[in-house]
Structures are given as C-alpha cells and as structure tokens.
Amino acid sequence: MERKSFLKTVAFVSLAPALLLAACKDAGKKEIASEKKQTYTCPMHPQIVQDKPGTCPICGMDLVPFDKTNKEAALTLGESQIALANITTMTVGTGALSNFKRLNGRLATDPEKTAVISSRVPGRIEVLYVKETGVKVNKGQPLYKIYSEQLASLQQEYLLAAAQVKQFPDDARFLDIEKAARQKLILYDQSNAQIAQLLQSQKVSPYVTYPATVSGIVSELTATEGQYVAEGGAVIRLEGYDQLWVEADVYPAEAAAIHIGQSVKVIVAGWENEPQTMNIQFINPSLQSGSQLMQLRGSIPNPNNRWQPGLQANILLPVSSKGDVLSLPVDAVIRDGKGAHVWVETGRGKFEPRMVSTGMENFDSVEITEGLEAGDKVVVTGAYLLYSEYILKKGADPMAGMQH
Structure with a gap:
C-alpha cells in the first residue's frame, strides 16, 4: 500500500508542471482571443456596443467596427485625409464681438423709381406696342399710338395761323396767334421736328406716338387697343x-x-x-x-x-457689443446634451476635442469664455467630420468624461 501511494505521489508531481503549463497556455489564448475580438458601434449612438455586426436598435443604421482598446483622446489624420475633409484651422485671438x-x-x-405714362391728348388707343406686364422698356422706346380728333383740329389751327403770319409778317396780332397755336401743339407733346414736318407737308395727322419717358419694367397696363382715354388718363405703369x-x-x-x-x-x-x-x-x-x-x-x-x-x-x-473677447465662427463649436466642444490642433495632423463654455453669440461668431487661450489653433471647418471620425474609431462620444 505504501508503495502504491508513493508511486501516485511521484506521478502527480511529475504531471503537475505540464498541467499548469497547459492551463496557462489556454488562459493566454483566451486572453489574446478576447483582446482581438472585434466590437461594433453605431455612428450616431456610440452607447450601442456589441461584439458582432448588426443594426442600431435606435436608428436602424448599420453598426461599424471600432477599436475599443485605443484609449487615446486625439485623432491623427494624414494630409490627404485633411484635404479630403476640408479641415481648416484658425489661431484664436482677442477682438470685438457685436450682437x-x-x-x-x-x-x-x-x-421714386415708378413712372406712370399717361395720354397727353384725349383719343382712341390705335396701337399698343407693349401688350403684357413684366416686359423691360427702355427710355425713348415707342409705347402706344393714339388717334385724336382734337389734335387734328389743333394742327389745322396752327397751319391757318402760320399761313396768316406768312401773308402778313408785320402783323403782331397774327404772330401772337401763331405762337399760341404752336404752344398748344407743344403741350400735346408735339416736338419741334414734328411741327416743322407739319409745316412742310401741310397735311394734318391725327395720330401721335408716345415714347417711354424713363426705362423700367411694365407693371400695369390700364388701357387696351381701341379704348378711348381722356387727357391725362393712365396707360402704362413702369417700375424701376x-x-x-x-x-x-x-x-x-x-x-x-x-x-x-x-x-x-x-x-x-x-x-x-x-x-x-x-x-x-x-x-x-x-x-x-x-x-x-x-x-x-x-x-x-x-x-x-x-x-x-x-x-x-x-x-x-x-x-x-464686447471688446477683447475670444471668439470663433459658429460652425467651429459643436454642441450636444453634454455641452459644447471644439477641436484643437495640438500637432501636425493631430486633433483633440476640448470642452468650452460660450457667452454672447451672433449669427456669425460665438464668444468663448472658458476652455481656450489666445494662440490655440482651432478647427473652423470640418469639425463635425472630426466628431464623426472620433465616434467611428473610438466608439465613444468625445465629450464623455470631460469636465471643466
């Protein structure tokens, strides 16, 4: 019996190191397997973490892989990545900020840029050269032609007065009558060239064409072809x-x-x-x-x-307004339920998040009251891409655990 006990003891002692070594190897393999085990997270909800692919139970997005063993708070990007993400920085300085x-x-x-083209004579609109609103009109461009019997009678009156002056050139009374008749034609928007043509042709024309007195856009037409208008009646409204x-x-x-x-x-x-x-x-x-x-x-x-x-x-x-404050463009500051943070370039291509406190803000800039100092290089474009990249690589919100 004593011999059997002795042999058992010797066998156990000789096998114990081998068993211990095998156990250590198994533990090491499990630890290595555990370390190499891939984890996945949601880009929009970093609190969702699992050890296999799938979809986010909150938003339904596909989960993406990330390295949970990387605990560094900064991101390092290459020059091509920085250019592709359009990441630019600015050096923070003090200055005035207005709200x-x-x-x-x-x-x-x-x-003051609106003009109403009205008829200088009573008559019938014979032709409208502009027949719709929204049309651009240039100064001097013909707008409409009007037929006026009254204009014809005034032309005939002037021809008679001019004939009397020609026959009795020294009679002052006939000269005054001719001047008065000429002035009536001028008031009816007849030019000196038109009056001279009337004298030369000796033919009465009841038609008169009105040009645009200013340039503008036709906003309203108050008359149509064939319509009778009174003296001073509005025909077209132009707006500049x-x-x-x-x-x-x-x-x-x-x-x-x-x-x-x-x-x-x-x-x-x-x-x-x-x-x-x-x-x-x-x-x-x-x-x-x-x-x-x-x-x-x-x-x-x-x-x-x-x-x-x-x-x-x-x-x-x-x-x-305030003077001598640190300020950043509004897009440089990222806000969520945990507060506000910016991305600071601490080295070439190396960016890290930094929690800040904000003050007065306008539509372009925001005051930084805590978290930055003059001279810091802050990302002003591409900050949200850095935020997303951090979540993808780290599987955590960059604001997690941050305190002032």
Whole structure:
C-alpha cells in the first residue's frame, strides 16, 4: 500500500508542471482571443456596443467596427485625409464681438423709381406696342399710338395761323396767334421736328406716338387697343428695380432703440453671404392696421436687377457689443446634451476635442469664455467630420468624461 501511494505521489508531481503549463497556455489564448475580438458601434449612438455586426436598435443604421482598446483622446489624420475633409484651422485671438437682433422684412418697389405714362391728348388707343406686364422698356422706346380728333383740329389751327403770319409778317396780332397755336401743339407733346414736318407737308395727322419717358419694367397696363382715354388718363405703369425699399416690422418697445440714419445690415434670402449695408430712412410713427407692429424703411441698390420686390429679407440691428473677447465662427463649436466642444490642433495632423463654455453669440461668431487661450489653433471647418471620425474609431462620444 505504501508503495502504491508513493508511486501516485511521484506521478502527480511529475504531471503537475505540464498541467499548469497547459492551463496557462489556454488562459493566454483566451486572453489574446478576447483582446482581438472585434466590437461594433453605431455612428450616431456610440452607447450601442456589441461584439458582432448588426443594426442600431435606435436608428436602424448599420453598426461599424471600432477599436475599443485605443484609449487615446486625439485623432491623427494624414494630409490627404485633411484635404479630403476640408479641415481648416484658425489661431484664436482677442477682438470685438457685436450682437444683433433680427427683424423680419421684405423688399418692395421704390415709388421714386415708378413712372406712370399717361395720354397727353384725349383719343382712341390705335396701337399698343407693349401688350403684357413684366416686359423691360427702355427710355425713348415707342409705347402706344393714339388717334385724336382734337389734335387734328389743333394742327389745322396752327397751319391757318402760320399761313396768316406768312401773308402778313408785320402783323403782331397774327404772330401772337401763331405762337399760341404752336404752344398748344407743344403741350400735346408735339416736338419741334414734328411741327416743322407739319409745316412742310401741310397735311394734318391725327395720330401721335408716345415714347417711354424713363426705362423700367411694365407693371400695369390700364388701357387696351381701341379704348378711348381722356387727357391725362393712365396707360402704362413702369417700375424701376435698380433700387429697392427694405421694409421691416418692429415692436414699439424695440423702436425706442432705433433712430433715423442708423446703419444696419440687410440679408436677402438666398444671398446670405452678401450682406448689404443700409441706413434707416423712415420710421412709421403709427402701428400697422390690425397689428401691434411699427414699420421702418430704408433702401438698397439692386445691381443688374437680381432681386425682385416681395423677396424676404432680414435686418440685423446691433444691440450690444464686447471688446477683447475670444471668439470663433459658429460652425467651429459643436454642441450636444453634454455641452459644447471644439477641436484643437495640438500637432501636425493631430486633433483633440476640448470642452468650452460660450457667452454672447451672433449669427456669425460665438464668444468663448472658458476652455481656450489666445494662440490655440482651432478647427473652423470640418469639425463635425472630426466628431464623426472620433465616434467611428473610438466608439465613444468625445465629450464623455470631460469636465471643466
């Protein structure tokens, strides 16, 4: 019995190292397998993490692989990646920052650029050379021809007066009659050349063609061919769009801070990158009918008639300003439920997120009160792409665990 016990002990002692070594190898393999195990996350919801491909239970997007063992807080990108993502930076410095109040407005026709072409003689519209609205008309262009019996009688009266002067050149009374008859023709819009042609031909013509006195766009036709019009009756309305009014609504309490001559910015819808400078020319002292709003007005140039009356416009009123503050473009700051952060370039091609606190803000810039110092290089375009790249590679929100 003692011999059997001895042999068992010897066998156990000799096998123990082999068993221990095998166990260690198995543990090592499991640890290596665990380390090499691929994980997946949702680009939009980094809290979703699993060890196999699939879709996000929140948004349904396909999960993407990421390396959960990489705990570095920064991203390193190559030059080609930076160029492809259009990542640009700026060095933060101090300067003045102004805040604005946005007023809703619209573009309108300037009445000073509006002209009404009216008939200088009573008669029948024989021909309309412009028959539709929206047509551009140049100064001097024929607009309509009118038949006027009264004009014919005035021409005949002038021919008789001119014949009397020719027969009795020294008679002052006949000279006065001829001048009066000539003046009537001039008042009926007959030019000196037309009067001279009348004397030469000795033929009465009851037709007169009216040209455009200004250039503009036909906005209204108030007469048609064959229609009789009275002396002074409107025929065509022309509007000039080379200068437009800008009208904006303002509450009476806000109007107290506005004065005539004040310089403001105007942003026309669709041309946000081309703000216009305007001086306030008029503030209506009474409220608009059916509302509690007042109206202010100014004018802006309209080169090449690129804007039309009725377009929406916004007026930016300066309401406050600060000097010597750190500020960034609005797009450089990324915000979510955990706060705001920016991306700082700490080395060539190396970017890391940094939590910041913001202050006063306008439509272009935002004040940075904490988190940055003058001289820091901050990403101003492509920040959201860096944010997405961080989530893809790290599988976590860059704001997670950050505190001021």
